[in-house]
Amino acid sequence: MAGPAPFAKMNGIGNEIIVADMRGRADRVSPRAALTLAADAATHFDQIMAIHDARTPGTDNFIEILNADGSSAQACGNGTRCVVQALAAETGKGIFTFETVAGILNARQHEDGLISVDMGKPRFGWQEIPLAEEFRDTRMIELQVGPIDAPVLHSPSAVSMGNPHAIFWVDRDVWSYELDRFGPLLENHPLFPERANITIAQVTGPDHLTIRTWERGAGLTRACGSAACAAAVAAARTRRTGCSVALTAPGGPLHVEWRDDDHVVLTGAAEWEFSGTFDPATGAWQRDAGSAA
Numbered sequence: 665m666a667g668p669a670p671f672a673k674m675n676g677i678g679n680e681i682i683v684a685d686m687r688g689r690a691d692r693v694s695p696r697a698a699l700t701l702a703a704d705a706a707t708h709f710d711q712i713m714a715i716h717d718a719r720t721p722g723t724d725n726f727i728e729i730l731n732a733d734g735s736s737a738q739a740c741g742n743g744t745r746c747v748v749q750a751l752a753a754e755t756g757k758g759i760f761t762f763e764t765v766a767g768i769l770n771a772r773q774h775e776d777g778l779i780s781v782d783m784g785k786p787r788f789g790w791q792e793i794p795l796a797e798e799f800r801d802t803r804m805i806e807l808q809v810g811p812i813d814a815p816v817l818h819s820p821s822a823v824s825m826g827n828p829h830a831i832f833w834v835d836r837d838v839w840s841y842e843l844d845r846f847g848p849l850l851e852n853h854p855l856f857p858e859r860a861n862i863t864i865a866q867v868t869g870p871d872h873l874t875i876r877t878w879e880r881g882a883g884l885t886r887a888c889g890s891a892a893c894a895a896a897v898a899a900a901r902t903r904r905t906g907c908s909v910a911l912t913a914p915g916g917p918l919h920v921e922w923r924d925d926d927h928v929v930l931t932g933a934a935e936w937e938f939s940g941t942f943d944p945a946t947g948a949w950q951r952d953a954g955s956a957a
């Protein structure tokens with residue numbers, strides 16, 4: 665029995681994140697612990713970022729990502745920024761290389777406190793996303809919500825940022841769509857064999873998008889970094905924007921740059937809320953004495 669592990673409750677522009685310090689121990693955060701922490705209003709989260717010892721030379725840490733429903737995620741841009749901020753405060757370092765199940769991620773903290781994460785290369789092949797049936801062009805796939813002759817949402821772009829995303833382009837304000845109603849149906853649509861993160865996106869200026877996201881395994885969120893990357897890349901691919909895109913999510917601003925080397929770099933803020941310890945097997949937790957409410 666390894667005993668309680670330290671954690672920090674943080675957020676990446678409102679994307680609720682628990683950064684769990686699992687370094688120096690062999691156990692993992694269990695799906696049961698995730699469900700317990702997610703059910704408590706004080707520790708409710710969208711993702712847990714579990715920091716483990718490095719598995720591969722040249723990396724700082726292995727990061728395991730869990731969603732609020734206990735499932736695993738391959739990528740979490742906002743959570744990675746929270747990990748960088750926590751480790752930068754502890755070590756004084758500003759540059760990190762992490763390994764996740766989806767590969768290697770490089771990240772850095774800038775002098776102004778903002779953090780950039782290189783989210784790697786997007787993938788567009790229907791089998792890579794994955795989709796359940798062949799689409800030769802994933803800039804616009806056949807999927808719609810609502811009446812067949814007057815769909816409310818239709819023809820999303822599909823992108824993998826390590827995890828699956830569908831981006832529905834809309835003309836009206838993103839708040840005028842019932843994402844809480846459509847989100848669960850679309851996340852679990854048979855077209856997405858590994859489920860999908862669902863975003864509605866409106867072009868709100870030259871190289872500017874406003875987005876709302878229903879996250880796979882977590883539900884409505886105030887921000888989703890990989891969805892911001894997927895939306896920016898899909899916008900550039902469909903000539904709605906260029907390759908450097910500012911985005912507004914309900915929780916605040918993000919910037920995404922799709923570089924010439926095909927890597928997608930996400931930049932934004934991260935914020936510490938409070939710290940405590942928890943049992944990685946059960947999720948039972950305690951706030952640190954004196955840690956802010």
Ligand SMILES: N[C@@H](CCC[C@H](N)C(=O)O)C(=O)O
Pocket residue numbers: 679710711731736737738739740741742743827828861879880881882887888889890891
């Ligand atoms: N909030 C994350 C993405 C979360 C992962 C997602 N729910 C999944 O299962 O793919 C981000 O900031 O990227």
